[in-house]
Amino acid sequence: MQISYNPGKILCMKIHIPNSAFLGNIDPFLRNFGTSNPDTLEITANKQWISIHPMVIAMIAALGLSLKPKQVHCETMEARSKHYLKRMGLFDFLKIDSGIEITEHESAGRFIPLKQITNSEKLTEFITEVVPLLHLSPKHTEPIRYILSELMRNVFEHAVSKIGVIMCAQYYKKSNTIRIGIIDRGVGILNTISALHKAKTDLEAIRLALTPGITGTTKRIGGTDYNAGAGLFFIKSIATVNKDFFVIYSGNGMYKLLKADNKKSVRLHADPFKDKHSKGENFPYWQGTAVGIDINLDSTEEFSLLLDLIRKSYSKAVKEQRKAYYKAKFI
Amino acid sequence: MKIIKLLPKTGIFAENKDIAREIRIKYITPTLEKNEEITLDFEGVESATQSFVHALISELIRNFGNEVLNNIYFKNCNKSVQEIINIVVDYMQAAT
Numbered sequence: 001m002q003i004s005y006n007p008g009k010i011l012c013m014k015i016h017i018p019n020s021a022f023l024g025n026i027d028p029f030l031r032n033f034g035t036s037n038p039d040t041l042e043i044t045a046n047k048q049w050i051s052i053h054p055m056v057i058a059m060i061a062a063l064g065l066s067l068k069p070k071q072v073h074c075e076t077m078e079a080r081s082k083h084y085l086k087r088m089g090l091f092d093f094l095k096i097d098s099g100i101e102i103t104e105h106e107s108a109g110r111f112i113p114l115k116q117i118t119n120s121e122k123l124t125e126f127i128t129e130v131v132p133l134l135h136l137s138p139k140h141t142e143p144i145r146y147i148l149s150e151l152m153r154n155v156f157e158h159a160v161s162k163i164g165v166i167m168c169a170q171y172y173k174k175s176n177t178i179r180i181g182i183i184d185r186g187v188g189i190l191n192t193i194s195a196l197h198k199a200k201t202d203l204e205a206i207r208l209a210l211t212p213g214i215t216g217t218t219k220r221i222g223g224t225d226y227n228a229g230a231g232l233f234f235i236k237s238i239a240t241v242n243k244d245f246f247v248i249y250s251g252n253g254m255y256k257l258l259k260a261d262n263k264k265s266v267r268l269h270a271d272p273f274k275d276k277h278s279k280g281e282n283f284p285y286w287q288g289t290a291v292g293i294d295i296n297l298d299s300t301e302e303f304s305l306l307l308d309l310i311r312k313s314y315s316k317a318v319k320e321q322r323k324a325y326y327k328a329k330f331i
Numbered sequence: 332m333k334i335i336k337l338l339p340k341t342g343i344f345a346e347n348k349d350i351a352r353e354i355r356i357k358y359i360t361p362t363l364e365k366n367e368e369i370t371l372d373f374e375g376v377e378s379a380t381q382s383f384v385h386a387l388i389s390e391l392i393r394n395f396g397n398e399v400l401n402n403i404y405f406k407n408c409n410k411s412v413q414e415i416i417n418i419v420v421d422y423m424q425a426a427t
Contacts, residue, residue: 120347120349123347124342124346124347127346128342128344138377142377142378142411145346145378146346146378149344149346149380150346150380150381150382153346153348153382213422223385225352225385225386225389225393226348226352226385226386227382227385228381228382228385228389228419228422230381230382230385230422231381231382234381303378303411304409304410304413304414307411308414310418311414311417311418311421314418314421314422315418315421315422315424315425318425319425
C-alpha cells in the first residue's frame with residue numbers, strides 16, 4: 001500500500017493486492033502500507049491470480065470500514081481468484097459493488113468469512129456458533145477457539161478500537177492448515193504498554209506484550225485480578241509448540257515467529273526475541289494491531305500436552321521477569 | 332459445602348472473564364470469607380482459557396493466601412481444564 005498526495009492535498013492510500021501474501025512472505029505487502037486516516041482508498045490487484053492470508057483480507061476490510069463508499073476506488077478485478085475475495089465478504093466491508101457474481105456455496109468446514117465483532121457478548125456468541133462450523137476434531141477445535149477468544153478479548157480490553165475486531169479464517173486442504181487474521185484499529189500496543197512499562201518503540205512494546213506477566217493494566221508483574229499478562233505469551237507458545245507462523249504488527253513494529261525446525265525440541269522462551277523470529281521497526285504505520293496465525297493440523301499437539309509444556313515454563317518465566325524487574329534500591 | 336456448577340453460566344467453553352469475575356465476587360469470595368469450603372464443578376465444560384481461570388481464582392490466592400486452596404475443590408475437570416487451573420495456581424503461588 002502506498003500513500004500519495006494529489007494537488008488538492010487529499011490524502012490517498014493505495015493498496016495493491018499481490019499475487020501471494022501469506023505469513024511467510026507477508027513483509028513486502030506490509031512494507032507497502034501507508035499511514036492512517038486516509039481520505040481515499042484505491043485498490044488494485046494482481047491480474048493473474050490472488051492468493052492471500054486472511055490477515056491481509058481482514059486488514060483491507062478494516063481500512064474500508066472507516067471510509068464511505070465514495071472514498072473507496074477498486075479497479076475491476078481480473079484475477080481468476082477474484083471470486084474468493086467476494087465470498088470472503090471483502091466488498092461488503094468496503095461497501096462497494098465489485099461487479100463479481102458468485103453462487104455462494106456453504107462455508108462450513110472451509111472458511112469463516114469476514115466478521116466484525118464489537119463486544120464481549122458477541123464474541124461469546126461467535127465462538128459458540130461459528131467455530132463448530134469449521135467441523136474440526138476436538139483436538140483441533142481447542143487451540144483454535146482458545147486463540148480466537150484470547151486474541152479478540154484482548155482487543156475489547158486494551159485496544160479501544162471503534163470498529164471492534166475484524167476477523168476471518170480459511171482452511172487450506174493441501175497444507176491441512178487453518179490460517180487466521182484478527183485485526184483492530186485501536187490505540188496500538190505501544191500506547192497501551194507504555195502507559196505503565198518502559199517501551200519507546202512499537203517493537204519494544206510488542207516484545208513486552210509477548211513477555212509473560214506483563215500487561216497494559218498494571219505495573220505489577222503478574223497482573224491484576226482480571227489480567228495476568230499471559231494471553232499473547234500463550235498464543236505465541238501454541239504457535240511455537242506446533243511449529244507454526246505467528247505475526248503481530250502494530251504501529252511501525254512487526255514481529256514474526258518463524259517456523260521452528262521440526263527436528264529440534266521445543267523450548268518456550270519468555271523473551272520472544274530468543275525464539276526463531278524476524279522483526280522490523282520501520283514498517284509503515286498501522287493504526288491498531290494486526291495479528292496473523294497459522295495452525296497446521298498435522299502437527300497440532302494434544303491441547304493438554306501443549307498446556308503442560310506451557311505450565312512448566314510459565315511460572316519460571318514470570319519469576320525471572322519479576323527478578324529482572326524488581327531490584328533492591330541502594331541509596 | 333457450597334457447590335457451583337459452571338456449565339450453566341459459562342457454556343462448554345469457559346472463556347468469558349466477566350462471567351468468571353462475577354462468579355468469584357458473587358459466590359466464591361463470600362463463601363471463603365465465612366471460612367467455608369466450596370466446590371467448583373466443571374462437569375460438561377470442555378475447556379477454559381487461562382484468562383477465565385485467572386479471573387476466577389487468582390484474586391482469591393492473592394487475598395486469602397495459598398492456603399485458600401485447601402477450601403476450594405475443582406470437580407469433574409478434564410485434562411485441559413486441569414492443566415489451565417494448575418498453570419494459574421502455579422504462577423499465583425510463585426507470586427505470593
